[in-house]
Amino acid sequence: MDDITAKRLVFAMLDADGDGVISADEYSARAERVARATGRTTDDPLVVVARTAGRRAWASMDADGDGKVTFEEYAAWAGADAFDTVCEPVLGALFDLADRDHDGRLDLPEFTTLRTALGNPVGNIEAAFAALDADGDGRVVRDDYLASVRAHVSGESSPVGEALYNSGTAVDPAHSGHPGRD
Ligand SMILES: [Ca+2]
Ligand SMILES: [Ca+2]
Ligand SMILES: [Ca+2]
Numbered sequence: 236m237d238d239i240t241a242k243r244l245v246f247a248m249l250d251a252d253g254d255g256v257i258s259a260d261e262y263s264a265r266a267e268r269v270a271r272a273t274g275r276t277t278d279d280p281l282v283v284v285a286r287t288a289g290r291r292a293w294a295s296m297d298a299d300g301d302g303k304v305t306f307e308e309y310a311a312w313a314g315a316d317a318f319d320t321v322c323e324p325v326l327g328a329l330f331d332l333a334d335r336d337h338d339g340r341l342d343l344p345e346f347t348t349l350r351t352a353l354g355n356p357v358g359n360i361e362a363a364f365a366a367l368d369a370d371g372d373g374r375v376v377r378d379d380y381l382a383s384v385r386a387h388v389s390g391e392s393s394p395v396g397e398a399l400y401n402s403g404t405a406v407d408p409a410h411s412g413h414p415g416r417d
Contacts, residue, residue, distance in 0.1 A: 236397055238390030242310045244400035245388060248354045249309075256303040262293040265353055266329065272352040273332045285328035292321045315389040322388070323381055329353070330377050340374035355399060363398040 236244075249257045251264070266285040267277070275282050296304045296312050333341055333349035341349065343364050350360040367375040367383060387396020 236392075239310065241387055241390060241393075241396065241400070242313050243306070244397075245313070246306050246309050248400060249304075251354060256305055257293070257296070257309065258303060259290075259293055259297075262304075263289055265289065266325075266332075268352040269329050269332050269349060272348050273335075275332060279332075281328065281331050285325070285332060288321075288324040288328050292325045295321050313388050315385065318385045318388050323385070326381055326384060327377065330380060334377070339377040341377075341380075342373055342375075346375050350399065359398050359400075363395050366395045366398055 246257070247253075249262065249265075251261050263286065266282065266289045269285070270277065270279065270282040293304065295317070296309055298308050298312065329349060330341065331337070333345045335345065343361070346364050347357065347360050350363070351357065355363075363383075364375055367379050369379070383393050383395035384399070386393035387400065
């Protein structure tokens with residue numbers, strides 16, 4: 236998978252309503268969905284951390300400050316540097332919401348709750364979990380999860396990243412620049 240394809244897959248998931256831009260509400264809804272799915276209250280300190288990191292990430296993506304993140308803005312922004320400074324705190328905070336016993340590991344039901352709330356199809360989640368759980372102990376380690384997503388958005392080969400983000404809707408021709416039939 237090339238770099239631009241990998242970024243398109245992530246963008247398609249972030250652009251939940253498929254209108255071609257990631258709105259602030261669309262992005263912030265992710266943290267709120269994970270909070271709800273994990274049974275946390277809106278004032279839970281971990282929810283506040285995730286919300287704050289998410290707001291910061293979205294603002295840094297909207298380079299021209301017009302309140303919309305286009306694919307061009309996202310593609311120019313996404314990569315290893317942005318991941319390390321902005322994305323990792325967001326994904327780490329969301330992971331922590333799902334990590335009920337705070338041991339830095341998620342079992343399959345917890346991982347499924349997290350990734351479903353973030354918009355992944357369940358079939359992809361199970362494949363990603365299996366790939367991430369290298370030692371087969373039924374737990375996915377926080378650092379392994381973050382490293383795999385980092386590899387995916389950095390354009391490195393990442394089977395886990397592909398499993399997480401590749402879905403039928405993500406490669407919808409209507410959003411990939413091909414002319415439509417209508
Ligand atoms: Ca949108
Ligand atoms: Ca913008
Ligand atoms: Ca845990």
